[in-house]
Amino acid sequence: MSPLKKTAEISNIVHMTKNKTVRLGIIGIGNMGQSHANNILEGKIPGLELAAIADQNPERLEKYPDTPKFSEGIELIQSGTVDAVLIATPHYAHTTLGIAALEAGLHTLVEKPISVHKEDCERLIAAWQDPKLVFSAMFNQRTDPAYCKVKSLIESGELGSVQRINWIITDWYRTENYYASGGWRATWGGEGGGVLLNQCPHNLDLLQWIFGMPSKITANCQFGRFHNIEVEDAVTAILEYPNGATGVFITTTGEAPGTNRLEVACDRGKLVVEDGKISFTRTEQLVSEHNQTADTAFVKPSVWNIDIPISGSGEQHNGILKNFTNAILNGEQLIAPAGEGIHSVELANAMLFSAFENTSVNLPLDGAAYARLLQSKIENSTYVKPEVKSSKVADLSGSF
Amino acid sequence: MSPLKKTAEISNIVHMTKNKTVRLGIIGIGNMGQSHANNILEGKIPGLELAAIADQNPERLEKYPDTPKFSEGIELIQSGTVDAVLIATPHYAHTTLGIAALEAGLHTLVEKPISVHKEDCERLIAAWQDPKLVFSAMFNQRTDPAYCKVKSLIESGELGSVQRINWIITDWYRTENYYASGGWRATWGGEGGGVLLNQCPHNLDLLQWIFGMPSKITANCQFGRFHNIEVEDAVTAILEYPNGATGVFITTTGEAPGTNRLEVACDRGKLVVEDGKISFTRTEQLVSEHNQTADTAFVKPSVWNIDIPISGSGEQHNGILKNFTNAILNGEQLIAPAGEGIHSVELANAMLFSAFENTSVNLPLDGAAYARLLQSKIENSTYVKPEVKSSKVADLSGSF
Numbered sequence: 001m002s003p004l005k006k007t008a009e010i011s012n013i014v015h016m017t018k019n020k021t022v023r024l025g026i027i028g029i030g031n032m033g034q035s036h037a038n039n040i041l042e043g044k045i046p047g048l049e050l051a052a053i054a055d056q057n058p059e060r061l062e063k064y065p066d067t068p069k070f071s072e073g074i075e076l077i078q079s080g081t082v083d084a085v086l087i088a089t090p091h092y093a094h095t096t097l098g099i100a101a102l103e104a105g106l107h108t109l110v111e112k113p114i115s116v117h118k119e120d121c122e123r124l125i126a127a128w129q130d131p132k133l134v135f136s137a138m139f140n141q142r143t144d145p146a147y148c149k150v151k152s153l154i155e156s157g158e159l160g161s162v163q164r165i166n167w168i169i170t171d172w173y174r175t176e177n178y179y180a181s182g183g184w185r186a187t188w189g190g191e192g193g194g195v196l197l198n199q200c201p202h203n204l205d206l207l208q209w210i211f212g213m214p215s216k217i218t219a220n221c222q223f224g225r226f227h228n229i230e231v232e233d234a235v236t237a238i239l240e241y242p243n244g245a246t247g248v249f250i251t252t253t254g255e256a257p258g259t260n261r262l263e264v265a266c267d268r269g270k271l272v273v274e275d276g277k278i279s280f281t282r283t284e285q286l287v288s289e290h291n292q293t294a295d296t297a298f299v300k301p302s303v304w305n306i307d308i309p310i311s312g313s314g315e316q317h318n319g320i321l322k323n324f325t326n327a328i329l330n331g332e333q334l335i336a337p338a339g340e341g342i343h344s345v346e347l348a349n350a351m352l353f354s355a356f357e358n359t360s361v362n363l364p365l366d367g368a369a370y371a372r373l374l375q376s377k378i379e380n381s382t383y384v385k386p387e388v389k390s391s392k393v394a395d396l397s398g399s400f
Numbered sequence: 401m402s403p404l405k406k407t408a409e410i411s412n413i414v415h416m417t418k419n420k421t422v423r424l425g426i427i428g429i430g431n432m433g434q435s436h437a438n439n440i441l442e443g444k445i446p447g448l449e450l451a452a453i454a455d456q457n458p459e460r461l462e463k464y465p466d467t468p469k470f471s472e473g474i475e476l477i478q479s480g481t482v483d484a485v486l487i488a489t490p491h492y493a494h495t496t497l498g499i500a501a502l503e504a505g506l507h508t509l510v511e512k513p514i515s516v517h518k519e520d521c522e523r524l525i526a527a528w529q530d531p532k533l534v535f536s537a538m539f540n541q542r543t544d545p546a547y548c549k550v551k552s553l554i555e556s557g558e559l560g561s562v563q564r565i566n567w568i569i570t571d572w573y574r575t576e577n578y579y580a581s582g583g584w585r586a587t588w589g590g591e592g593g594g595v596l597l598n599q600c601p602h603n604l605d606l607l608q609w610i611f612g613m614p615s616k617i618t619a620n621c622q623f624g625r626f627h628n629i630e631v632e633d634a635v636t637a638i639l640e641y642p643n644g645a646t647g648v649f650i651t652t653t654g655e656a657p658g659t660n661r662l663e664v665a666c667d668r669g670k671l672v673v674e675d676g677k678i679s680f681t682r683t684e685q686l687v688s689e690h691n692q693t694a695d696t697a698f699v700k701p702s703v704w705n706i707d708i709p710i711s712g713s714g715e716q717h718n719g720i721l722k723n724f725t726n727a728i729l730n731g732e733q734l735i736a737p738a739g740e741g742i743h744s745v746e747l748a749n750a751m752l753f754s755a756f757e758n759t760s761v762n763l764p765l766d767g768a769a770y771a772r773l774l775q776s777k778i779e780n781s782t783y784v785k786p787e788v789k790s791s792k793v794a795d796l797s798g799s800f
Contacts, residue, residue, distance in 0.1 A: 163655060164634075166568055170665065175690070178697030218618060220638050220646060226691065234564075236646050238620045238636045246620060246636050248648055255563060255665045256687045256700045265570065265655045287656045290575070291626065297578030300656045360758060 022107070022328050023051035025082035027073035027097055028089035029060040030182075032111055032138075036086060036317065037064060044318050048325045051082045073097045077104050084134070084328060086321075087111060090184045091191055091198075095120040098338075099127040107134040109324045112201035114341030116192030117349050117374055118367035121342035128338070134327040136320065139336035141202040142209060143314035146273050150264065151210045153271070153280075160267025160286055165211060165239070165247035171258030172199040172251060179227050180386055186229035187385065188377040194223075194231030195253050196348035204344035205336075207249065213343055214239035214247060216362050221355035226254025230383035237351045249351075269303060278308040349374075422507070422728050423451035425482035427473035427497055428489035429460040430582075432511060432538075436486060436717065437464060444718050448725045451482045473497045477504050484534070484728060486721075487511060490584045491591055491598075495520040498738075499527040507534040509724045512601035514741030516592030517774055518749050518767035521742035528738070534727045536720065539736035541602040542609060543714035546673050550664065551610045553671070553680075560667025560686055565611060565639070565647035571658030572599035572651060579627050583785055586629035588777040594623075594631030595653050596748035604744035605736075607649065613743055614639035614647060616762050621755035626654025630783035637751045649751075669703060678708040 024040065026033050033055070040050045041064075054070035055061050061069045070076040073093065077085060077100050084107035087097050095115040101108045108128075114137050115121040128135045141147060153159050172195060184190030191197055196204070219237035226233050233254050239247035252258075261274040269283040283290070283301040290301040315322065319335070326332035346363065349370045354361045356373060424440065426433050433455070440450045441464075454470035455461050461469045470476040473493065477485060477500050484507035487497050495515040501508045508528075514537050515521040528535045541547060553559050572595060584590025591597055596604070619637035626633050633654050639647035652658075661674040669683040683690070683701040690701040715722065719735070726732035746763065749770045754761045756773060 164570070164650070164652070166566075166650065168566060168663065170564070173687075173700050175694040175697060175699065176692055177694055181697050218620060218638075220618060220640060222644065222646070225644055226688075234646065236638045236648060238618075238638060240620060244622065244625055246622070246634065248636060248650065250564070250566065250648065252564070254687075254691070255670075256683055256690065257670055257681050257703050258700075259663065259665075259670065263568065263659065265659075270655075270657055270659065281657050283656055287573075287654075288626075290656065291654070292576055294575040294577055297575060297581050299575065300573050300658075303657050358760060 020329065021047050021049045022325050023049050023081065023083045025052035025054065025070075025076045025079075025085045026050065027054045027076055027085055027087050028093075028111075029053050029055040029057075029063070030088065033086075033088035034060070034063070036088065036321065037067075039318055039321065045321045045325055047329055048321060052076050052079065074100055077101050077106060083107060084109065084324070086138075088138075090182075091116045092120075095124045098124045102127045102129070102133060102135065105130065105133065107324070107328050108338070109134075109136045109138060109320070110338055110341070111138045112205070112341065113197055113345050113348070114338055115345055116197060117371050118342060118346050118365055119371045121345050122367065125339050125342060134324060134334065135338040136324045136327065136334050137336045137338040137341040138317065138320055139202060139205045139209075139341070140314075140316040140320050141206055142335050143316055143319035145312065145314050146276065146278055146310045147206050147210065148314070149278060149308060149310065150262070150271065150273060154210060154264075154266075158268065159264070159271065160288075161243060162211060162241075162245050162264060162266050163287075164245060164263075164265040165207075166261075166263040167203065167207065167248070168250045168259040168261045169200065169203045170250060170252045170255045171260045172253045173256045173258055174199075174227070174253040176227055179229050183385055186227070186231050186233075187383060188230060188374065188381050191231065192374060193348060193352060194229060194233050195251050196221075196232060196235060196351055199253060200235075200251050200348065201341075201344045203249075203251070204347045205341070207247075208343040208347065209340070211245075211247070212241070213346075213363060215242045216240040216360055217347070217350040217354050218360040219351035219354040221352055226252065228386060230381060232352065232355070235351055235355075237354070276310060276313070278310055280306040280308055282306055420729060421447050421449045422725050423449050423481065423483045425452035425454065425470075425476045425479075425485045426450065427454045427476055427485055427487050428493075428511075429453050429455040429457075429463070430488065433486075433488035434460070434463070436488065436721065437467075439718055439721065445721045445725055447729055448721060452476050452479065474500055477501050477506060483507060484509065484724070486538075490582075491516045492520075495524045498524045502527045502529070502533060502535065505530065505533065507724070507728050508738070509534075509536045509538060509720070510738055510741070511538045512605070512741065513597055513745050513748070514738055515745055516597060517771050518742060518746050518765055519771045521745050522767065525739050525742060534724060534734065535738040536724045536727065536734050537736045537738040537741040538717065538720055539602060539605045539609075539741070540714075540716040540720045541606055542735050543716055543719035545712065545714050546676065546678055546710045547606050547610065548714075549678060549708060549710060550662070550671065550673060554610060554664075554666075558668065559664070559671065560688075561643060562611060562641075562645050562664060562666050563687075564645060564663075564665040565607075566661075566663040567603065567607065567648070568650045568659040568661045569600065569603045570650060570652045570655045571660045572653045573656045573658055574599075574627070574653040576627055579629050580786055586627070586631050586633075587783060587785065588630060588774065588781050591631065592774060593748060593752060594629060594633050595651050596621075596632060596635060596751055599653060600635075600651050600748065601741075601744045603649075603651070604747045605741070607647075608743040608747065609740070611645075611647070612641070613746075613763060615642045616640040616760055617747070617750040617754050618760040619751035619754040621752055626652065628786060630781060632752065632755070635751055635755075637754070676710060676713070678710055680706040680708055682706055
């Protein structure tokens with residue numbers, strides 16, 4: 001163990017035993033970092049203290065006059081002033097800073113995506129050697145009661161086997177102004193992708209969390225179709241699962257009002273999640289059984305029309321922050337272990353790979369081949385970012 | 401002109417001038433043929449008289465004791481007893497009997513699909529040399545007011561340019577009993593395909609009727625996934641249009657209750673056709689314009705929520721029969737000219753071709769290459785049809 005790591009660990013134990021609080025450093029005080037910082041400063045996360053912040057942009061740091069500041073994340077990590085870090089930088093640094101934080105013996109919460117590509121995910125996950133360190137990812141939509149309910153219904157066997165999934169998640173509308181708001185945004189070198197890497201990690205994570213990983217992906221990606229960007233802003237993907245189930249995943253940042261509708265056809269009927277409601281059309285008989293035994297050609301199984309109540313949208317980001325804190329203080333089970341973050345990245349990578357190569361991609365994805373492809377996109381990029389404009393301040397609480 | 405053709409034409413003119421009725425022969429007295437025959441005998445189609453029927457199965461003919469009968473379609477065509485034919489045989493014979501009927505100078509209405517593959521469509525259409533002959537196809541869903549409305553809204557420019565289409569049409573559930581009800585069903589040699597050739601020609605026709613033809617298709621087809629058949633019973637296809645619009649078309653006969661939901665994202669918002677309703681979420685500003693001019697990153701254009709009233713489901717089969725009759729008697733414009741039937745066949749063929757070759761297919765499809773592929777499926781088939789069972793009689797009026 002490095003002396004640095006050992007020092008940090010002893011410091012953590014002493015501090016937490018004494019105060020029963022976790023001293024958190026936030027690295028990256030952009031949209032999300034500020035949102036998290038404000039929630040903590042407002043006391044919304046019991047046991048979590050904002051002990052330090054880091055950002056390369058001094059203007060952002062000035063918004064927090066009473067909080068210790070660092071211009072570089074690595075300085076914060078090595079400062080000995082925090083027990084844990086939340087990494088909310090542009091995506092590529094999730095890997096490098098995440099590895100540094102884990103190696104320094106800090107509990108680590110990383111924003112989505114945990115890395116830009118599968119190989120970086122593997123490097124990051126490999127750096128997590130100490131099981132006493134809590135290592136989590138900001139998959140806040142795992143706290144959404146609608147998706148929790150779908151997952152539990154499937155796991156309980158209530159729906160029978162899943163046969164077909166259709167997720168239209170096209171309500172990630174972004175304006176040109178959004179893309180012009182940061183030089184790194186929507187570039188291969190700065191972000192490593194577009195809607196799949198920035199907006200969709202949540203949906204891709206829920207997809208794998210609820211339904212598991214597909215075995216094959218065939219995707220159509222359109223690059224800069226709606227916006228002046230070099231990365232994908234419209235995606236249509238066909239998924240195939242080991243049991244023969246099929247899926248479709250559709251997303252774009254170019255559509256308004258857009259749709260967020262998840263349909264799941266099962267052996268026990270059909271589930272639709274839309275507008276904060278779950279509608280379940282339950283067949284009285286398993287479809288597979290009815291299919292085999294019906295003595296007429298055109299009859300369908302009888303159904304019940306069921307509304308499954310859902311209240312609210314869960315604790316979202318604050319829920320993950322609370323869970324991270326309680327995992328450190330009390331050993332609470334993590335809602336979103338960071339290691340699971342590799343799956344959403346692999347799905348995004350595979351969709352891009354399929355589109356670039358114009359062929360189906362079998363999973364597990366060849367991470368090295370994808371990393372080479374991405375590197376070639378970065379090296380061959382001729383894209384020139386339009387002048388960065390300032391945006392009006394927007395309420396982002398529901399945006400990520 | 402052949403003597404046969406000349407005789408038939410003179411006979412037609414004399415008969416129609418005298419009686420102002422069209423003498424129709426129906427070839428193929430299976431499910432659909434019987435349904436059409438019954439509607440005509442019940443007097444539902446003014447000006448249309450059931451003058452003859454043909455079927456290789458004598459039991460079916462016995463149900464119509466007062467109607468002249470032929471055991472072969474070609475005998476009916478050459479009998480001189482009819483002015484027009486309706487061809488409702490298994491699919492392959494649509495081409496051969498359609499060509500024979502047109503060459504004999506008969507007005508011809510062909511059930512969907514007009515042929516099994518694109519090359520056969522071309523042969524059939526090429527046989528239509530005489531513009532005085534009315535040549536139509538049974539695309540009865542073109543009479544559905546919901547789809548008529550979508551088409552007129554798009555053509556009027558009300559929706560702006562179409563950006564994305566998603567049609568989930570999985571309510572074509574069929575039982576094993578259905579597939580066992582005819583030896584030709586769901587075989588490469590007997591039907592030339594499965595759900596795409598039998599159930600979906602309507603939807604594929606509406607798709608091209610409303611939105612035009614895509615330029616590229618990428619499809620996943622599953623063969624005998626839900627049923628003991630050799631052809632496709634589950635399909636997921638990605639479409640790409642010349643203007644960059646994307647589409648998804650999903651169908652299966654293995655799902656219950658299934659879904660019939662058409663979503664269209666446009667520059668002016670979103671249209672959803674489901675459960676006999678059209679819901680239109682109209683953006684106050686064109687999305688493309690808002691995208692370019694908004695001075696914040698996360699704002700969406702304001703919308704109106706609009707319900708567009710639709711009453712009933714149109715005249716369907718009887719509407720096409722009336723239109724066919726009126727086209728012959730009064731020169732009424734056809735709702736579904738048979739020549740347009742090639743497009744739905746080309747879409748179906750391209751989806752199968754893409755799945756078999758595991759690659760995207762650019763349109764126009766190479767019809768000869770597809771015909772060779774289909775021929776190889778027929779020649780290499782090892783499928784043995786399970787024993788044909790009798791079904792209970794079902795009301796099919798809403799089934800095709």
